[in-house]
Amino acid sequence: MEKKVFVTHELPGEVIHQLSGLCDVNVWLGPGLLPASGLREELSDCDGVVCLLTDRIDRELVEALPGLRFVSSMSVGVDHIDVQALTARGIPLGHTPGVLVETTADTVFALLLAAARRVSEADRFVRQGEWRRENRWSPDFFTGKDVGGATLGLVGLGEIGQAVARRAQAFGMRVIAWNRTPKAVPGVRLQSLESVLAESDFLSVHLALAPETQGLLNTSRIAAMKPGAVLINTARGGIVDEQALAEALSSGRLYAAGIDVFAEEPVPVDNPLLSLPNVVLTPHIGSATARTRARMADIAAANAIAALRGEPMPHCANPEVYAR
Numbered sequence: 001m002e003k004k005v006f007v008t009h010e011l012p013g014e015v016i017h018q019l020s021g022l023c024d025v026n027v028w029l030g031p032g033l034l035p036a037s038g039l040r041e042e043l044s045d046c047d048g049v050v051c052l053l054t055d056r057i058d059r060e061l062v063e064a065l066p067g068l069r070f071v072s073s074m075s076v077g078v079d080h081i082d083v084q085a086l087t088a089r090g091i092p093l094g095h096t097p098g099v100l101v102e103t104t105a106d107t108v109f110a111l112l113l114a115a116a117r118r119v120s121e122a123d124r125f126v127r128q129g130e131w132r133r134e135n136r137w138s139p140d141f142f143t144g145k146d147v148g149g150a151t152l153g154l155v156g157l158g159e160i161g162q163a164v165a166r167r168a169q170a171f172g173m174r175v176i177a178w179n180r181t182p183k184a185v186p187g188v189r190l191q192s193l194e195s196v197l198a199e200s201d202f203l204s205v206h207l208a209l210a211p212e213t214q215g216l217l218n219t220s221r222i223a224a225m226k227p228g229a230v231l232i233n234t235a236r237g238g239i240v241d242e243q244a245l246a247e248a249l250s251s252g253r254l255y256a257a258g259i260d261v262f263a264e265e266p267v268p269v270d271n272p273l274l275s276l277p278n279v280v281l282t283p284h285i286g287s288a289t290a291r292t293r294a295r296m297a298d299i300a301a302a303n304a305i306a307a308l309r310g311e312p313m314p315h316c317a318n319p320e321v322y323a324r
């Protein structure tokens, strides 16, 4: 009998079209994203799924799908998936590392510069006619914070953290970092988390979300940040306590923030960060360029094709399943 694969969204790229030569493919065409209940129903008779980071594949779902043979996610982060539950069943999980590193590092710098130089605030000021209404210009008009010569602290020195470090060096920043595993990266000084928090004028988060990193930047660590610092988070919302961050920003203890990821996505309108003028917000678009998204889809499709052929996935998040 022909194998069945469900794809939870129409995908860009070329490789995804090769899937239909190998199996029976069913693609969710909307409207909108597939609801969680729909995923369980659609996957009930499938051998595999190609999914997005918005699709939650938890233990309960994995256990309800005895026929599931592989999962391929078009994302580098796999915190939306119960990896342990898949591994326990020997199910490989594909992801898309590497291709989105430079694109996401660019997003970090877009947010960092926008937060430092108040770009969103200034944009609103011009757009809403405030500039003409007040006919205002003065030496302290929209003054921001210098990036060149400032200290950038990286919380996490994986692929994206290192790509951000390279950009920061070109901007004349001093770069310090904390990583759980010591690693030598040119131009980056590894320090304790506490000293990175205390010394950084700009602090950028680059950890995977895991039980050990959930809530890592909690109230006390945010309070330990250098007064007047800027926080950038493009990693995962669950790593930062949003309420504590909002309080530090509204009291003026922190200068600004640039946030691409939220504890709950899409972000609820009552999230306290949304009402603060000194926060630059983007809707989880770290890797959003047409070229990078097509490359990610190609890798996700290649992972699925390898699994269908009974070969190891080229980019597997739980390669231990192949050691058995």
Ligand code: NAP
Pocket (backbone or CB within 6 Å): 076, 077, 078, 097, 098, 100, 101, 104, 156, 157, 158, 159, 160, 161, 179, 180, 181, 206, 207, 208, 209, 210, 211, 212, 213, 234, 235, 236, 260, 261, 284, 285, 286, 287, 288
């Ligand atoms: P990576 O190269 O795999 O780096 C992961 C980092 O997280 C490393 O510093 C790693 O430390 C650390 N880490 C992983 N598990 C940990 C744990 N349990 N405790 C402490 N540290 C842990 O990944 P990357 O490509 O740089 O991406 C980093 C994260 O960015 C991804 O996981 C994803 O969530 C997020 N991301 C977001 C977007 C977006 O659109 N906003 C785009 C791409 C990625 P070690 O070096 O010690 O392993």
